Amino acid sequence: MMGRTEIPPGTLYLLILKTLEAGPRHGYGIAERIQQLSDDVLTVEEGSLYPALQRMLIKGWVVGEWRQSDNNRRARYYRLTLAGRKQLGLELSEFQKVMAAITRVIQTA
C-alpha cells in the first residue's frame, strides 16, 4: 500500500470520463480500472469518487443504470452520455494544453 499517489486536482473528471469511454462501469470498477491502468500509481479515494460521480450525474455527463454485475450482484453502472463524450474531448484538450505547457517550463528552466 505504500507509494499511493493522490490524483492531481482537476483531473478526476477526466480520468472517470476516459475510463467510461470504453463502456459502462460501476463505481468500484472505475476505481479499479484507474488504479490498474496507472500501474497502481493512482488511487481513487472513495471519498472523492462518489461525490464526483454525483456531480457528473447532475451535469448530465453520465447516467446511472442498475444492472447485474459479473458476480450476479445488482450494481449501478455509469454510462457516458453525448454531453459526457463532448466533455471528455474538452477535458482532454485542456489537459494536453496544460501538460505541454508544464513540460515546456520544466525542460527550459
Add this chain to the structure above:
Amino acid sequence: MQRLGELWRRLKFIFRRGKFQRELQEEMQFHLEMKARTLRDAGMAPGEAGPAAQRRFGNTLLLRETSREAWGWNLLETILQDVRYGFRQLRRNPGFTLVAVLTLALGIGANTAVFTLMDAVMLKSLPVTDPQQLYSLGADDNCCQMTGMQGNFTIYSYPLYRYFQEHNPQFSQLAAFQAGAMSVAVRRSRGAEAAQPYRGEFVSGNYFQMFGISAYAGRLLTPSDDRADAPPAAVMSYRVWQQRYGADPGVIGSTFVINSMVFTLAGVTPPRFFGDRLTGDPPDFWLPIGTEPVLNGPISILREPGEFWLYLTGRVKPSVPVAGLQAQLTAELQHWLRTLPKLDEGDRKDISQQRIILSPGGAGVTELRDQYASGLRLLTVLAGLVLLIACANLANLLLAKGSAARVQMAARIALGATRARLMRQILTESMLLAVLGGAAGVAVAFLATRMILLLAFRGALYVPIDATPSLPVLAFAFALSLLTGFLFGVAPAWVSSRSQPAEALHGATRSTRDRSALPQKSLVALQAALSLVLLAGAGLLTRSLLNLQSQQFGFQTRGRYIVRVDPSLAGYTMQRLPGLYRQLRTQLAAIPGVLSVAYSGYSPMRGENWSSQISVGGRSEEGYKNEFLPWVSKTPSWVRVSPHYFETVGTRLLRGRVITEQDTPSSKRVAVVNETFSRRFFPVQDPLGKHFGIGDNTHNRDFEIVGVVEDTKYQDARQPAYATFFLPFLQQIPRGDESDQNAVDGSNYLHDVELLVAGRPQNLESQVRRVLVAIDPNLTVLSMTTFDEQVARNFNQDRLLARLTGLFGLLALTLASVGLYGVTAYNVARRTNEIGIRMALGADRNNVLGMVLRGAIGQVLIGLVIGIPIALAAGRALSSQLFGVKGYDAGVLAAAVVVLAACAAVAGLLPARRAASIDPMQALRAE
C-alpha cells in the same frame, strides 16, 4: 439548454430523495463487498477483510452526506430536518407549546389588530381611481356650516365652488360635497312603509366622475342632474341596496320619497365605495346638490355666497404643478371674497390673510385620520411593548428549557455538531412557535379589531372598516411573527450553543452557577419595567377618562333622553312650526313617566355649535380669541331653546328668569346668557336688563338679557364652556342683509327633543315614535339615546385608549408575573440540591424563604429603577391626551408600583415556599 437540464435533474432529485438514499447505500455496500473480496483474494483472512475494506473506505455516513450535498439541496434539507425536529420537540412539551403559542397569539394579535386599524385609517386610500391625482382644497378640519373668515379655507359656498370651477381648468374635475352629516327620511313611493332615517349627502353632479367611480347597478349622478330643471335623481349605497332591499334590481329606476320630495333612484354605488371619507355611518344616499333648494325649502343655503358648507376635492390634470395651482386658488379666493356684498370691517381686514392649501385628497376627508392619529400611534407603541414583554417571557421559557436540556446539548457538541447548527436548530424551533402564534394571532386580531371598532365607533350603526385580515395585514402578521421568533429565540439559542461539553457532562445538576441565569434575570427586570410603564399609562388614561366623564358639565344626564327629530325633513314650513311645537310638548308630556319635555336647536355635547357675532352698545364685539379655534370662537355660541329647557337638561338658573311660554314671536325679544358670556361682555355691570344685537351693530338693542345660567359645555369637553346665549324659538333676529335670512330662519327648527323621565319607563322609545307619527306620519325619529350615551360618545377615543392601555397593562402584568414565577421556580428546582445542603448545614425555612424571595424581589426592584423614569417620560409624552391629571401623577405611579409589587410578591412567594419545604434528606438522596 445545459443549465435547464441540470435544473431539471436537481428538481427531480428532491422528489426522489428516499430512492436516492437507498441507491447510494446499496452502491456503497456493493463497493465494500467488492473490496473485501479483492482483499480476501489477495490472501487476507476472511474475518479481517470486511473491517479492512471499511477502514479503507472511511466514514460511509459522511460520504453519503457529501454525495447528497452535491445536489445543492443541503440547506433546504437541513431546514426541513430542523422543522420536523422542532415539531417533535413542540409535541413533546404540549404545556410549554400551549403557553408559548397563547402568549404569542395575544402579542401578535394585538399588534395585528392595531395595524389593521392603522392600515384602514392611516395608510389606505379611498377605493377610487388614481387616488394620488386627487387634491382637497384646504387642510384644516373646519366643518359643517359657517360664515365669515376661516384663515385656512376648508369649506366653501356653492357660488364660490362654481367660481373656482369656471376659473381652474387645471382640474379635470372639481367636485363639491356636503361637509356635515345630514339625516334624511326615506321611503318608497309605492307601498305603505314608514319613512326610515338614513344618512344623506348633497354632492355636485360630477362627484362620482371626479372619483372615477362607476355604478354597480343603474347609473350614478352626472352634471346634468345638477340642473334646476332636471328630474330629481338619487344614488343609493350598495349596503342599503343589499340589506334593506335585498339587492332587488326593481328598486333601480323606481321612485323614493326623500324628506317629502320624490326622487328617482338612478343607481347603486360599487360595494367597496363608502363616500368621500372614512367615518362611522357613511352616507346611504347621495343627492344632487341642485335639489338642495327644493329639499331644504325655506332654509336652503345653496344660493348664499357667504354660507360655507361644502368640501371641494378635485382631480388635478397630470403635469400641473400643485404649488402654482395653490397660489392661483388663494389669489382667486381673496379676489372673490372682496366681491362679497355684505362683509363687516373686521372680516374685510382679514381677507389678505385667507388662503387655500391643497392637500392630497386620495384618502378623502381625513377627519378620522386627524382625530385618531395620535391615539393610533400610541396604540402602536403599546402593542409593541406588549409584544416585547411576550418576547422576553418566551425567551425566558426557552432559556429555562434550554438549561434543562444542557446535557443533551453538550452531548451533541461532543458528537460533532457545530454550534452554528445547534443555534439554527433552536432558532428554527422558536420561529416555528412564532409562526404558530402568528396564525393564532390573526384570529385574535380579527376579534380584537372588531372590539376596537365597537369601542372607537360607539354609536355608529355601520363602520366601513373590514376587520377581516387583508393581504397587507397578513403579510404584516407573518413578518412580525418571524421577527418575534428571532427576537425571543436568539438569546436562548446563543446560551444553549455555548454549553461546554466537558462541564455539562460531568455533574450537570451539581453546579450552582448557571450561564442562563443572568439573561433570565435581566429579562424579568425588563418585563417588570415595561409592565410598570404600561400600568402607569393605563392609570393616567383611565384617570383622565374618569375626569372627563365626571366633570361639571353644567347639566345633569340622569333620567334624561335625547330624541333627534328634524321637522324640515317632513317638509314643515316656518308657519307650521308653532303648531308642531305646541303638539310635541303637550303630547310627549302625556307619556306616563315623563316629567318634563323641552326641545332645542341642538343639545349639549351633541357635537354641534352655532356662533354669531354680537354687538353691544353700538360696537361690534370681537368676542375673544381662543388659541385652538381662532376663527370659530371669536364669536359667542348660541342656541334656541324651548320653555322648561334648562330644568329638563338640568342646568341651574343663577339669576333672573328662564325662557317661558310667554316668550312668543310677538313679545319682547329676550335672551338668557351663561356665566362666561356675562363675564366676557359685562365684566363689571349687571348683565340683567342689558341689550345686545346679533350680526350688524345697527341692531344693538334687539335682545334683552333676562337671565343668567351656569356655564354648560356644549361642544368640547376639554375646553372651558364657550360664551353662550340662549334665545326662544321663533323670535325673529333682525339683520340688515336679507341674503342671510334663510340660515337664520334655520335656527328655528328644533333638532333635539329632551325628555326628563322618572325611573326607567317601559317602551319609552316606541311611545315617543307613536306620538310623533300621530302628529305627522312624515316625522321620523332619527335616533333616540340616553343623555348619558350622547355624552359618552364624545369620549370614544379616550375610552378606547384607556381600555386598551388597561388591557395591555393587565396582559403585561400577567406575562411579567408568569415570567418571574417561571424563573424563580426554575431556579428553585435547579438549586434543590444546594438548598438541601444549606438546610443540612443549619439554614432554617425562613432563611431559605428569604433567600429565594430576595432574588425575586431584587429583579423587580431593578425593573422599577428602570421603569419609573420611563413611566415618567411616557407620562410627559401623554400629557396632551390627558384631562385633569398631570403626566407625573404620583398617585397613579404609586398605585402602579404597588400593583406590580403585589403581583411580584405572589409570583415569588409560591416557589419560595416550595423551596422552604424541601426536605434536606430527600434533596441529597435524589442526587
